[in-house]
Amino acid sequence: MIEIRWHSRAGQGAVTGAKGLGDVVSRTGKQVQAFALYGSAKRGAAMRAYNRIDDKPIINHAKFMLPDYVLVIDPALAFTDNITENDKPETQYIITTHLDKTELIAQIPELQDKKDRVHVVDCMQISLDTIGRAIPNAPMLGAFVKVSGMFELEDFLESMKRVLAKFPQKIIDANMAAITRAYNEVN
Amino acid sequence: MAEKMELNDVEVWDGNYAAAQALRQAQVDVVAAYPITPSTPIVENYGAFVANGYVDGEFVMVESEHAAMSGCVGAAAAGGRVATATSSQGFMLMIEVLYQASGMRLPIVLNVVNRAVASPLNVRGDHGDMYAGRDSGWVQLDAFNAQEAYDLNLCAFKIAEDINVRLPAMVHQDGFLTSHTAQNVYPLSDDEAYAFIGDYKPVDEMLDFSKPVTYGAQTEEDWHYEHKAKQHRALMDSYVVIDRVFEEFKAKTGREYKRVESYMMEDAEVAIVALGSTVETAIQAAQELRDNEGLKAGVVAPRCFRPFPFNEIRDVLANVKAVAVLDRSCPMGAMGALFNEISAAMYTTPSRPLITNFIYGLGGRDFSLDDAKHIFREQKGHADVGYITTPIQQFSGLRGPKLGFYETKRSK
Numbered sequence: 307m308i309e310i311r312w313h314s315r316a317g318q319g320a321v322t323g324a325k326g327l328g329d330v331v332s333r334t335g336k337q338v339q340a341f342a343l344y345g346s347a348k349r350g351a352a353m354r355a356y357n358r359i360d361d362k363p364i365i366n367h368a369k370f371m372l373p374d375y376v377l378v379i380d381p382a383l384a385f386t387d388n389i390t391e392n393d394k395p396e397t398q399y400i401i402t403t404h405l406d407k408t409e410l411i412a413q414i415p416e417l418q419d420k421k422d423r424v425h426v427v428d429c430m431q432i433s434l435d436t437i438g439r440a441i442p443n444a445p446m447l448g449a450f451v452k453v454s455g456m457f458e459l460e461d462f463l464e465s466m467k468r469v470l471a472k473f474p475q476k477i478i479d480a481n482m483a484a485i486t487r488a489y490n491e492v493n
Numbered sequence: 494m495a496e497k498m499e500l501n502d503v504e505v506w507d508g509n510y511a512a513a514q515a516l517r518q519a520q521v522d523v524v525a526a527y528p529i530t531p532s533t534p535i536v537e538n539y540g541a542f543v544a545n546g547y548v549d550g551e552f553v554m555v556e557s558e559h560a561a562m563s564g565c566v567g568a569a570a571a572g573g574r575v576a577t578a579t580s581s582q583g584f585m586l587m588i589e590v591l592y593q594a595s596g597m598r599l600p601i602v603l604n605v606v607n608r609a610v611a612s613p614l615n616v617r618g619d620h621g622d623m624y625a626g627r628d629s630g631w632v633q634l635d636a637f638n639a640q641e642a643y644d645l646n647l648c649a650f651k652i653a654e655d656i657n658v659r660l661p662a663m664v665h666q667d668g669f670l671t672s673h674t675a676q677n678v679y680p681l682s683d684d685e686a687y688a689f690i691g692d693y694k695p696v697d698e699m700l701d702f703s704k705p706v707t708y709g710a711q712t713e714e715d716w717h718y719e720h721k722a723k724q725h726r727a728l729m730d731s732y733v734v735i736d737r738v739f740e741e742f743k744a745k746t747g748r749e750y751k752r753v754e755s756y757m758m759e760d761a762e763v764a765i766v767a768l769g770s771t772v773e774t775a776i777q778a779a780q781e782l783r784d785n786e787g788l789k790a791g792v793v794a795p796r797c798f799r800p801f802p803f804n805e806i807r808d809v810l811a812n813v814k815a816v817a818v819l820d821r822s823c824p825m826g827a828m829g830a831l832f833n834e835i836s837a838a839m840y841t842t843p844s845r846p847l848i849t850n851f852i853y854g855l856g857g858r859d860f861s862l863d864d865a866k867h868i869f870r871e872q873k874g875h876a877d878v879g880y881i882t883t884p885i886q887q888f889s890g891l892r893g894p895k896l897g898f899y900e901t902k903r904s905k
């Protein structure tokens with residue numbers, strides 16, 4: 307069982323990202339779960355989304371999890387939200403930021419002892435450059451593909467194209483570019 | 494003629510979308526709706542399916558949930574296949590008309606995405622609305638995940654419309670926990686799904702002008718009682734059709750449903766009885782306790798909340814020593830409703846297991862594996878000493894001082 311927690315603001319696409327990831331992963335024959343905690347949240351409010359991935363049907367409906375991956379798609383939430391909650395020794399962090407890794411870690415005391423498990427990528431800039439709007443979910447998926455090593459980039463892009471099939475070609479192309487660039491830039 | 498939709502063998506759908514797809518595949522003629530969180534996407538998606546030519550039906554926008562169910566009653570009496578969806582406050586506003594629909598024997602399908610009832614206002618899942626419908630004369634089926642929300646919708650039309658039932662049916666799923674949780678769902682093709690449900694067969698439809706009929710007539714003490722007893726009997730006896738529809742569904746899909754689901758109950762010493770998505774969490778907890786602590790735990794879940802499966806409950810709990818019945822609704826001044834019904838059933842058996850009541854998960858409070866394990870271990874404690882060692886009603890996951898009510902009078 308792999309468990310993933312997304313930290314996002316309502317409107318940044320964490321729910322779509324989590325569901326999109328679930329959709330892609332289901333095409334590899336795995337069982338998936340994607341859900342979110344947003345209640346009656348307003349756009350811009352901090353919220354969390356979750357994924358579970360397993361080989362057998364997922365029947366745990368609890369919100370509580372010890373995440374294997376924490377994906378932070380809003381730069382400020384790395385500072386204001388409790389992103390290391392329920393951390394375990396293997397938890398990997400992918401954080402969107404314009405800072406380099408050392409600068410970021412220096413400013414967040416909770417990450418000091420987890421340096422080798424922190425990865426950074428500027429999903430905001432990447433989505434602005436490729437999609438034209440600050441929708442950081444697609445680049446985060448690219449970074450996750452790289453860090454998790456769970457898929458080949460080409461296979462992931464192919465599946466993602468099918469998930470996005472209802473959108474115009476221009477939007478599909480922009481998302482592919484965002485995923486690819488984040489895959490290459492995350493470190 | 495509606496367009497067909499190509500579906501993959503495996504889709505990743507949440508419970509709302511799964512239910513909406515089932516309404517589309519059933520080719521529902523009329524949906525009258527006043528959308529409310531968290532059930533909104535069900536009717537929203539039906540509306541989109543109509544607009545895009547995937548359903549040959551009507552989406553009727555109304556001014557309230559009372560009007561929504563009234564519109565459904567009118568359309569069903571006219572002779573159409575009818576469905577809608579609601580939650581929480583919307584369900585409460587519908588209640589007056591729910592009794593009208595069942596009394597008129599109109600086979601409407603209502604998706605209830607369970608949500609807490611205000612005040613205080615809360616959009617998240619508990620079973621307060623589902624429980625409020627339990628005397629309304631509807632069949633009530635309960636889905637524990639998105640796949641089941643899809644499957645049970647297909648079954649609900651077939652059950653409700655059967656000439657030997659002709660009663661409305663609700664399909665329940667947990668708000669957010671099921672309605673907004675995407676998971677692998679294995680749909681039928683449009684043709685297979687429609688063939689399973691079958692064409693709608695109108696009975697005494699008002700639009701048949703050659704045979705005028707009256708719906709919703711007045712009866713005083715001369716006939717009201719007989720009508721209500723007959724309606725009660727129809728609901729009691731509907732289990733025959735429910736079982737048959739579940740059998741047919743299994744033959745078609747391989748997916749098996751029973752009016753009472755049971756898991757690891759063959760040799761269980763202690764059991765949790767619950768409804769909704771909690772059932773699956775409890776199954777995982779029971780499995781882990783068996784694997785790691787050798788605790789013989791099992792789970793029992795009424796799939797069919799109405800008609801209440803009194804006999805099947807007695808059979809499945811016949812050999813357990815201690816049972817925790819979980820109510821995700823605040824009973825306000827009494828024991829939980831499910832606790833009362835399970836206790837009443839078991840009181841008429843020789844085994845009379847030790848039964849306690851847990852209130853939990855109100856307003857969407859998380860119910861974790863550890864919460865379920867704690868409850869199982871406590872039941873084991875009761876079973877070992879032969880009496881209830883805790884208050885009979887407790888609150889799981891409540892902050893603040895421990896809250897409990899009533900001591901057992903069975904201790905030695």
